[in-house]
Amino acid sequence: xxxxxxxxxxxxxxxxxxxxxxxxxxxxxxxxxxxxxxxxxxxxxxxxxxxxxxxxxxxxxxxxxxxxxxxxxxxxxxxxxxxxxxxxxxxxxxxxxxxxxxxxxxxxxxxxxxxxxxxxxxxxxxxxxxxxxxxxxxxxxxxxxxxxxxxxxxxxxxxxxxxxxxxxxxxxxxxxxxxxxxxxxxxxxxxxxxxxxxxxxxxxxxxxxxxxxxxxxxxxxxxxxxxxxxxxxxxxxxxxxxxxxxxxxxxxxxxxxxxxxxxxxxxxxxxxxxxxxxxxxxxxxxxxxxxxxxxxxxxxxxxxxxxxxxxxxxxxxxxxxxx
Numbered sequence: 001x002x003x004x005x006x007x008x009x010x011x012x013x014x015x016x017x018x019x020x021x022x023x024x025x026x027x028x029x030x031x032x033x034x035x036x037x038x039x040x041x042x043x044x045x046x047x048x049x050x051x052x053x054x055x056x057x058x059x060x061x062x063x064x065x066x067x068x069x070x071x072x073x074x075x076x077x078x079x080x081x082x083x084x085x086x087x088x089x090x091x092x093x094x095x096x097x098x099x100x101x102x103x104x105x106x107x108x109x110x111x112x113x114x115x116x117x118x119x120x121x122x123x124x125x126x127x128x129x130x131x132x133x134x135x136x137x138x139x140x141x142x143x144x145x146x147x148x149x150x151x152x153x154x155x156x157x158x159x160x161x162x163x164x165x166x167x168x169x170x171x172x173x174x175x176x177x178x179x180x181x182x183x184x185x186x187x188x189x190x191x192x193x194x195x196x197x198x199x200x201x202x203x204x205x206x207x208x209x210x211x212x213x214x215x216x217x218x219x220x221x222x223x224x225x226x227x228x229x230x231x232x233x234x235x236x237x238x239x240x241x242x243x244x245x246x247x248x249x250x251x252x253x254x255x256x257x258x259x260x261x262x263x264x265x266x267x268x269x270x271x272x273x274x275x276x277x278x279x280x281x282x283x284x285x286x287x288x289x290x291x292x293x294x295x296x297x298x299x300x301x302x303x304x305x306x307x308x309x310x311x312x313x314x315x316x317x318x319x320x321x322x323x
Contacts, residue, residue: 019048020067023058027067034065126216126228130208131160139211142244143173146203147223149183158189165194172196174244174251176203177269178288187254198251201273201286207240215240270297271317274310 023045026034035045052058057073059066134141141164148154161171177199179187191197205221215237219227231237252268273283280298284291302308305316 020052020057023049023052023065024067024069026065029065030063031060031065032063127157127160129230130210130216131156133210133214134160134164137167137169138214140170141172142207142209142241142248143171144203144205144207144244144247145173145175145179146206148206149179149186154186158193161190161195162193170196172198172244172248174203174247175199177201177252177286180254181288191254197254198248199254199269200247200251201269201278201283207244209237209241209244212241213237267301267317270294270301271314274298274313 022038023034026037031042031045035042038045040048046053046060049058052067053060055073057068141161148157164171171194173190173195175187175197180199187197205218206223207215207217209215213232213234215231217229217231217240219229231240250272269287270283273286278286280291280294284294287294289297298310302310302313305313305320307313307316
């Protein structure tokens with residue numbers, strides 16, 4: 001891979017490319033020698049190197065300049081990006097451990113005017129509870145919806161969502177990619193009533209957030225439990241909201257008809273799976289396409305990016321802003 005691609009993958013502006021390449025050649029020399037070769041004062045050179053020093057790519061030890069090579073620099077940048085994307089997932093994992101403790105509250109008989117942080121419930125009419133929250137007009141709505149199009153309450157929830165949109169409240173929902181082939185009519189209907197729709201390869205759990213203080217997640221997290229945690233504590237809802245927002249930013253947009261992705265979003269879904277190290281067979285299941293299609297698209301994508309390995313595809317995709 002060209003060094004310019006590496007500079008782009010590091011998230012640096014293009015004007016940093018000649019600076020990086022010049023100081024790379026001078027690695028191991030004194031800062032005075034490198035500055036003189038670039039017709040700069042040492043102080044001016046250090047100012048120009050601040051972005052590289054902030055990333056740990058360039059260091060100065062005892063007046064000697066040290067610059068790490070492109071392969072190491074790229075590896076560190078990808079590791080940092082992976083760590084950032086993992087923060088929200090780690091927060092959700094913590095929630096999975098903390099939320100069941102709410103079931104241990106000794107006093108289950110509380111009045112309406114008492115502050116309730118949360119509780120574990122087996123109440124069957126969850127759509128009714130969500131609709132009630134929506135009618136109270138307390139904020140925007142966020143949904144993780146891995147399988148709800150199979151549930152009999154779907155039409156009632158669509159009415160509640162439509163009412164929220166008409167009240168100028170923002171409604172966002174994230175679906176698994178297979179929903180586009182399994183339930184295109186449902187996606188079109190939700191898009192028509194004003195729901196903003198995005199898709200990811202897979203959605204790991206159901207979740208509803210209504211405003212800053214109300215959320216529902218299954219107990220345990222997933223899709224099959226009859227028990228659910230009703231959260232009314234602002235800090236806990238904030239963690240769930242942060243997870244949703246992080247996922248929303250990486251998700252692919254569905255057009256206003258609710259059944260079509262732009263070509264770059266098809267690429268983004270595939271790249272997201274490759275970046276996570278998902279095997280071709282699982283990618284086929286997540287994206288609801290054949291294994292042969294997966295392999296054909298991966299080969300075409302690598303050819304388009306001009307790379308030889310899946311790792312290089314991830315680096316080049318970051319450089320181009322596809323991920």
